[in-house]
Amino acid sequence: MISLQGITKRFGAHTVFEDIDLSLSQGEIIVIIGPSGTGKSTLLRCINFLEKPDAGRLTVGDLSVDTQRASRADILALRRRTAFVFQNYGLFANKTALENISEGMIVVDKLPKAKAHARAREILERIGLADKADAYPASLSGGQQQRVGIGRAMAANADVILFDEPTSSLDPQWVEEVLSLMKQLAVERQTMIVVTHEMQFARDVADRVVFMDEGGIVEQAPPEELFTAPKDERTRHFLRKILAPTGQAVP
Amino acid sequence: MLNLEYMWGLLPVLLRYLPLTLQMATIAMFFALILACLLAVVRVSKVPVLNAFSMLFISFFRGTPLLVQLFLFYYGLPQLVEALVAINGVTAAVLGLTLHFSAYMAESIRAAIVGIDRSQTEAALSIGMTQSQLMRRIILPQATRVATPTLMNYFIDMIKATSLAFTLGVTELMGATQKEAAGSFLYLEAFLLVALIYWAIVEVLSWGQRRLEIYLNKAYQR
Numbered sequence: 001m002i003s004l005q006g007i008t009k010r011f012g013a014h015t016v017f018e019d020i021d022l023s024l025s026q027g028e029i030i031v032i033i034g035p036s037g038t039g040k041s042t043l044l045r046c047i048n049f050l051e052k053p054d055a056g057r058l059t060v061g062d063l064s065v066d067t068q069r070a071s072r073a074d075i076l077a078l079r080r081r082t083a084f085v086f087q088n089y090g091l092f093a094n095k096t097a098l099e100n101i102s103e104g105m106i107v108v109d110k111l112p113k114a115k116a117h118a119r120a121r122e123i124l125e126r127i128g129l130a131d132k133a134d135a136y137p138a139s140l141s142g143g144q145q146q147r148v149g150i151g152r153a154m155a156a157n158a159d160v161i162l163f164d165e166p167t168s169s170l171d172p173q174w175v176e177e178v179l180s181l182m183k184q185l186a187v188e189r190q191t192m193i194v195v196t197h198e199m200q201f202a203r204d205v206a207d208r209v210v211f212m213d214e215g216g217i218v219e220q221a222p223p224e225e226l227f228t229a230p231k232d233e234r235t236r237h238f239l240r241k242i243l244a245p246t247g248q249a250v251p
Numbered sequence: 252m253l254n255l256e257y258m259w260g261l262l263p264v265l266l267r268y269l270p271l272t273l274q275m276a277t278i279a280m281f282f283a284l285i286l287a288c289l290l291a292v293v294r295v296s297k298v299p300v301l302n303a304f305s306m307l308f309i310s311f312f313r314g315t316p317l318l319v320q321l322f323l324f325y326y327g328l329p330q331l332v333e334a335l336v337a338i339n340g341v342t343a344a345v346l347g348l349t350l351h352f353s354a355y356m357a358e359s360i361r362a363a364i365v366g367i368d369r370s371q372t373e374a375a376l377s378i379g380m381t382q383s384q385l386m387r388r389i390i391l392p393q394a395t396r397v398a399t400p401t402l403m404n405y406f407i408d409m410i411k412a413t414s415l416a417f418t419l420g421v422t423e424l425m426g427a428t429q430k431e432a433a434g435s436f437l438y439l440e441a442f443l444l445v446a447l448i449y450w451a452i453v454e455v456l457s458w459g460q461r462r463l464e465i466y467l468n469k470a471y472q473r
Contacts (some may be wrong), residue, residue: 030361048377080379094392104378136470156378
């Protein structure tokens with residue numbers, strides 16, 4: 001189980017969001033949607049402590065941390081339970097695809113190198129890049145790089161994988177392969193929180209869609225409900241704007 | 252005309268001093284690299300107090316001539332610190348070269364570290380790496396590649412700068428040449444020969460530099 005209680009984030013005088021509560025059970029898949037600049041990514045980054053929240057409590061599995069009193073050990077433990085997939089991949093440029101995936105297992109989990117590499121090879125198999133084990137990021141396509149990024153997150157064996165707009169910086173031809181890998185993870189009931197503008201993905205995969213606007217959660221519901229009968233005017237407005245040009249049904 | 256026979260005869264004499272020149276440069280480079288890495292990491296991580304000290308250190312050693320620094324260590328400091336009276340020219344030269352070049356190299360290493368895409372730092376932290384693991388395994392290996400051409404240039408500079416040690420009474424390559432020339436009065440031949448020797452060393456190093464860069468770039472071929 002993962003829960004956020006009263007999570008608040010400010011940048012100087014500007015409050016990005018205040019008092020956010022959100023919880024999900026194991027195997028649940030949540031998609032967060034909303035206009036740009038409403039703090040979706042920042043919220044995700046707070047869960048991984050890439051941003052330090054200004055108030056609130058984070059619980060992941062049996063680890064519960066008051067964000068204002070988190071020790072270095074708490075933060076490292078929290079990060080190990082919450083893997084992150086970045087918009088611009090963030091692959092280690094000096095490491096091969098295999099090493100990108102095994103790095104955390106070797107350095108953080110202290111697995112013997114041979115064992116970590118064996119696990120990394122299994123993951124490469126699952127993400128369809130077994131033949132790219134020894135390729136460096138610079139020689140991979142955007143789609144392949146992001147799949148390695150997802151593979152690295154899978155290797156963390158985390159309680160939840162956080163996806164921060166994983167397809168936003170991809171050329172259109174690579175989007176599908178990344179989404180289909182994410183769908184595959186969803187089928188395996190990998191717990192995940194996904195921030196994305198891919199509405200079709202949200203419809204197909206999410207157990208629950210969360211709509212954020214102006215620094216707060218406006219409403220959350222299963223996709224069939226949120227996409228067809230949103231309760232709040234702001235949700236309706238947003239969906240109309242984003243769905244109409246794609247030819248999808250508009251509420 | 253040039254007395255080629257004299258030059259030919261002088262070559263083996265001067266080459267006997269080559270090991271000392273290379274030793275001074277190598278030892279100074281070794282310690283300068285360590286010091287420069289420390290200074291750069293302190294600057295990048297903005298470690299309180301130490302950061303201010305690093306800035307002052309870099310500012311001073313970049314802001315004053317190497318020759319002045321060498322004289323300061325060799326002739327000046329013993330006046331202040333009794334124990335340094337025994338400091339010999341070679342030690343003072345190595346010390347001066349180390350401090351002087353570490354200041355320059357720290358700035359190149361810092362620039363190389365800062366130049367590495369921030370997303371890799373976040374990715375490393377996100378999987379639970381500590382700051383020092385991040386530095387050792389992700390940032391410094393990549394910064395090394397970026398900084399290597401510049402650092403090799405400093406090494407080349409440093410080899411040439413060892414010639415200043417002769418002003419501290421060290422008989423290295425330059426000092427030996429000076430002595431030989433003073434004895435034979437064939438200044439042109441002697442200094443031309445030593446120039447050619449320095450040039451040859453630098454050419455060999457430049458060749459090594461190119462090989463090293465090809466090796467370091469192998470992860471970045473598209």
